[in-house]
Amino acid sequence: MCVKKTLDYLIxxxxxxxxxxxxxxxxxKKTFCVIDKGHGExxxxxxxxxxxxxxxxxxxxxxxxxxxxxxxxxxxxxMDEWLDILSFHKVTLNKLIHSNExxxxxxxxxxxxxxxxxxxxxxxxxxxxxxxxDFVTGKVHNTAWIDLKLLLSSVxxxxxSEGQLIEERFDHLSLENHEYxxxxxxxxxxxxxxxxxxxxxxxxxxxDLNKGELITIKANLELDQIYKKKIFVIPLGKKLFRxxxxxxxxxxxxxxxxxxxxxxLKAFEDLFNCPYEVVEQSSGTRPTVKDRKPLVGKHxxxxxxxxxxxxxxxxxxxxxxLAEELLNLIEQGKxxxxxxxxxxxx
Numbered sequence: 001m002c003v004k005k006t007l008d009y010l011i012x013x014x015x016x017x018x019x020x021x022x023x024x025x026x027x028x029k030k031t032f033c034v035i036d037k038g039h040g041e042x043x044x045x046x047x048x049x050x051x052x053x054x055x056x057x058x059x060x061x062x063x064x065x066x067x068x069x070x071x072x073x074x075x076x077x078x079m080d081e082w083l084d085i086l087s088f089h090k091v092t093l094n095k096l097i098h099s100n101e102x103x104x105x106x107x108x109x110x111x112x113x114x115x116x117x118x119x120x121x122x123x124x125x126x127x128x129x130x131x132x133x134d135f136v137t138g139k140v141h142n143t144a145w146i147d148l149k150l151l152l153s154s155v156x157x158x159x160x161s162e163g164q165l166i167e168e169r170f171d172h173l174s175l176e177n178h179e180y181x182x183x184x185x186x187x188x189x190x191x192x193x194x195x196x197x198x199x200x201x202x203x204x205x206x207x208d209l210n211k212g213e214l215i216t217i218k219a220n221l222e223l224d225q226i227y228k229k230k231i232f233v234i235p236l237g238k239k240l241f242r243x244x245x246x247x248x249x250x251x252x253x254x255x256x257x258x259x260x261x262x263x264x265l266k267a268f269e270d271l272f273n274c275p276y277e278v279v280e281q282s283s284g285t286r287p288t289v290k291d292r293k294p295l296v297g298k299h300x301x302x303x304x305x306x307x308x309x310x311x312x313x314x315x316x317x318x319x320x321x322l323a324e325e326l327l328n329l330i331e332q333g334k335x336x337x338x339x340x341x342x343x344x345x346x
Contacts, residue, residue: 002033002183003163010035010185012170016047016148016315017308018191019155021323022164023079028327033183034159037169047284048214048234048244049146049316053118056095056140056228059109061118063293063339068317069142075320076146083158087151093143096135096229096271097123106138117141130221130274137227145226145234146316172200178304187304187330194285196309201302205295205345207287207310213260214244214283217268219276231267240279243268245313257283288312296326297342306330307342 009025011018014036025032051072053065076088097103103123110121123136159165166183170192174181178188190199194209218239227233234242243264261281268276289295289310299305308326311318328334338344 002166004031004033005183007031007033007183007185008187009033010180010183010188011191012036012188013191013193013195014152014156014159014165015191015193016152016319017193017311017323018189019152020075020079020319021189021191021308021326022155022159023082024323024327026082028331033164033166033185035166035168035170035180036156037167047148047212047286047313047315048232048242049148049151050093050226050232050234051142051144051146051317052093052140052314053142053317054115054140059106059115060113061115062314062317064318064337065118068314068321071321071324072317073142073144076144079151083151083154085150085154087147087154088144089147090142090144091225091235093140093226093228093232094126094137095140096126096227097138098133098135098229103136128222130272132271132273135229143226147236148316170195172198187306189306189308189326191308193309194287196287196307201299201305202295202307202309202342205307205310205342206290208290209285210288211283211285212245213257213264213281214242215261215264215278216240216242216280216282217276218279219272219274221272221274227271229271231264231271233268233271257281286312286315291344293339293344294318294322295342296322296340297336298329300343300346 008030009032011021011032011034014034018034022032022034053062053069055062080087097106106123107121110119118141120139123138126135126137178185190202192199197207219241220239221241223235231243236242287310292312295310296308306326308322322340325336329336
């Protein structure tokens with residue numbers, strides 16, 4: 001339960017968006033409280049947490065990749081220091097390439113998209129003995145992965161210890177003016193993830209929900225870098241590897257976790273020839289937006305109601321800087337990027 005009864009900010013949701021926003025507010029010495037029932041199937045809690053500036057399928061830069069990338073490499077170590085943990089791991093990401101057509105595509109796109117700052121032009125042969133094929137790899141620069149379970153659970157403990165967390169499902173009907181169940185606040189920011197579809201204040205936005213599956217396996221592989229080909233394989237240490245991810249939109253056929261697990265393991269077996277055991281399977285649902293840009297900004301009619309959502313698969317890359325930009329809008333009146341601002345759907 002929150003210690004203070006009058007706050008600068010109320011944050012709804014403690015996924016990656018709500019967590020980095022809480023850190024920003026703590027750094028700015030603002031009073032705040034987070035309302036969150038628990039992670040359950042929250043997409044942030046089960047996400048892979050890969051920091052990657054490239055859309056590898058098309059070999060293009062993701063939206064605002066350079067500025068987001070520069071920002072996170074400074075931001076997450078500071079957040080880790082605040083929490084006294086190590087969740088941010090710098091590690092190289094390699095695109096596995098098998099055919100001559102893929103080699104030609106990599107080199108052509110590297111030149112056309114001017115990717116010299118983000119990836120190597122020259123491809124190198126892999127040396128892992130358990131690869132099934134003779135792959136070459138395209139190396140992506142300044143990549144990393146974040147242990148989101150560690151990061152989010154540590155933020156949760158920090159919030160609890162400071163009396164800044166209410167552990168319950170947010171009840172929109174209990175919100176009246178700038179008060180929630182006796183708790184007074186000046187501003188409220190909704191970072192609800194997939195629960196956004198039930199938010200009556202921002203229900204005019206074009207959300208869709210994607211469900212994804214991740215698996216953690218134990219295998220006798222000597223990998224110390226991330227590899228990507230249809231699936232990604234992330235080394236976690238102690239012979240543990242995270243593989244993923246599947247995606248399925250809510251309007252598609254009934255979701256079958258067992259089939260999704262089989263799909264991931266089949267893709268892993270197509271790459272590696274080694275025994276393994278499944279240690280954990282997890283799934284989460286996240287909101288996406290039709291133009292693949294996040295939804296950030298203020299309510300058009302209700303004063304001091306704000307939204308930060310729809311970050312998609314690159315939430316770990318985008319969230320820290322977007323949270324700062326949202327606070328700069330609120331505190332200093334600095335305009336948001338038009339591409340992210342919810343006013344684009346006005």
